[in-house]
Amino acid sequence: MATISDVAARAGVSRSTVSRVFLQPQVVAEDARRRVLAAADTLGYEPSPVARSLRRGRTGNLGLVVPDIANPFFPPLIKAVQRQARRHQMALFVADSDEHADDELALVRAMAKQVDGLILASPRVAEADLRALIEGTPTVVINRRLEGIPAVVTTPEQGMTQAVEHLAALGHGEIVYLAGPEQAYSNQQRRQALENACRLHGLRLSELGPFEPHFESGVRAGDLVLAQGGSAVVAYNDQIALGLLARLSERGTRVAQDVSVIGVDDTWLARMASPALTTVRVPAGAAGAAAVRLMVDVLSGGPVAGAAVELATELIVRSSTAAPPRPAATA
Amino acid sequence: MATISDVAARAGVSRSTVSRVFLQPQVVAEDARRRVLAAADTLGYEPSPVARSLRRGRTGNLGLVVPDIANPFFPPLIKAVQRQARRHQMALFVADSDEHADDELALVRAMAKQVDGLILASPRVAEADLRALIEGTPTVVINRRLEGIPAVVTTPEQGMTQAVEHLAALGHGEIVYLAGPEQAYSNQQRRQALENACRLHGLRLSELGPFEPHFESGVRAGDLVLAQGGSAVVAYNDQIALGLLARLSERGTRVAQDVSVIGVDDTWLARMASPALTTVRVPAGAAGAAAVRLMVDVLSGGPVAGAAVELATELIVRSSTAAPPRPAATA
DNA sequence: CTGTTAGCGCGTTCAC
C-alpha cells in the first residue's frame, strides 16, 4: 500500500500536488498530472479513506439499521438505499437489530461514530433513548414520526381505506385486525387507518394480537381467527397474513371463499402465495431512496429539520379475498 | 464531539493516560482512572474510531458481499456474520451485488480500503478479476473454492445423495435437475453431486436451465418440466423449487402425487410452502459464523492459507415428494 | 504508574 509521499517522490512533485490531482485535477498542469497518475498507477496507489476521513471530518459512509433483514419487506429497501448511496459516492453500513430495542441501541451507538449519517428503518427503540443517542449524528427515520427529526413515512390511509371499501363491497360486515408489535409505529398507524375507514363504512372492527411480524405468528393467529369466527382478516403485514393462509388451509378452511385475508407490504411473497395474497402495497424501495435524498440534504446543511416525506399506499387485489359465505346484513 | 485532549485537560492528566484508560484500564491508577472516566462522561467523549484506525492501521470493520439480500438463504448467513463479528468487536459492512459480477467487483473495490477483511459469499465474479482485486486484503470466501484462499464451503454430497436415495426408494427412475447460474460454484457442485449419486443408484438424470435463482425462474421452469414429463425434479435452490410448485399447481398438476419436487437450502420458505417442500438443508448460519472465525485467524496471522472448512448438508423430507404415478421399471 | 515525543496519511491554508 503505497502512500501519497511515494507517489510524490516518484512523480517528482510535492504531496500537495498529488492530492490535488485526485481532488481538483483541472487545477494541476497537464504534464504534472500525467506524471502523477502514471506514478500512482504503477505504485498501485489509492488515497486512504481513513486518513481522508480524519482530515475532512467526514467518512463518506452511511449507516442503515433495520429490524430484520429476513423480513422480505426490507431487502428492497436496503437495495434502494445502497444504490442511492453509491450514487452519492457513499458506502453503506447495514445492521440488523433482530426486532430487539436493546440491540438497536447498541448498533446505533457502534455505528454513530463511523458514519456521516444514520438511517433508521422502523426503529423499535423508545423515543427518549433514541433522541439521546442520535444527538450529534445526522439521522433520518423511516416509518416513524419523531418531532424535529427528518422522516420518510408511508401512509397506510389510502391502502387501508381501499381495503375496507373492497371488503365492504364484497359484503363483509366486520373485520379482524391481526396487530403487529406494540412498539412499532407502523402498527399504530395501520390500526388507526383501519379504524377510521371502518367507522366511515360502518364495519365492525375487532383485534387480535399483538403478534411478532413473522410467518409463525400468522400460523398461531389462524386458530384464534377460526375460534372467533371472522369472515375477513387484515394482518399487520404479509408474513403474518401468509402464516394465516397456511394455517387456514391446514385446518380445512378455504381462503377467500370462507375467510378473506388481506396483508400489508406487498412483498414478493404475496404474489407467490396460493391463493395469491390481496395486500396493501407499501413502497419500500421508494422510501429507502427518499431517505437517502433527505440525508443528503441534511448533510449539505439544507433547512430540512422536521421535514417529512409521505409516501402513499394502495390496495393490490389478488385472490385471497372474496364475498363472505353468508353476506352480512347492511348496517 | 470532545477530543482526547479535552478529557485529558479536564481530568488533569496527559492524553496518553486517557488513551490507556480506554485500552488497558488495569494499568492506570484507580483515582486517575476515575477522574478520566468522569471527565469523559460529562464531556460525552468517546474515542474516534477514525483516528484510531489511522493510527493502528486497522479499522475494526469487516466487509461482507452477498449476491442477493432478497434471497432468503442469505439473511440468516448475514445475521450470523454480524453476530460473530460483534463478538470480536468488529462492525460489519454488508453489500449486495444483485447477482451481477461487475457490481460485485465495484463493491469489493470500494470496501477493500475501509475494512480489515472481506468475506465474499457465493462470489460470481471471474477468478482472475477476483484474485487481482483482493490482493492486499485478507479475504475469506463462502461457497467457492479458490486455490490458496481460505474458504468455507457447504458440501452438497450428503444431501444430494440422500435426495437421490429418497427418490429411488419412492420408485422414481429419473430426475430432472433445474440448474442455477452457470458462474455459480454451488451450481457446478450440486450438479456434480447429483450426477454421482444418480450414477450410483442407477437413475437417469437430465437437466434444464440455467435459471436465475428466483421464484419467477421456477414458474417458467414449470412448463418446461411438464412438457418434458419428468416425475421427479431437483431444483438448484428453494426459490426455484417454490416457483415450480406454484406453476405446477396452477397447471393442475398435483405436487408429490404427480411430480415430486426437491429444493436446496432449506430457507424458511420451504416450511411455509404448500405442500411443504422437501429440501436439502444448507447450514447458512454456520457457514457465516465459520467464515468470521476463519477471518479472525487470518487477521491474527495464523497459518490458515488455503484452509477450507467443510459443512455437511442433509435432506429434510417434507410433503413435496411421493411415489411416482406409475413406478419406473427397475433399471 | 505516568508524561513526552513522534508520527499514522492525508487535505488544506498560505505564501511563492
Place this chain on the structure above:
DNA sequence: GTGAACGCGCTAACAG
C-alpha cells in the same frame, strides 16, 4: 500552478 508547513485525533514507543 506549486510547495512548505500544519494539524485532524489518536496510540505506541520511550523515558522517567
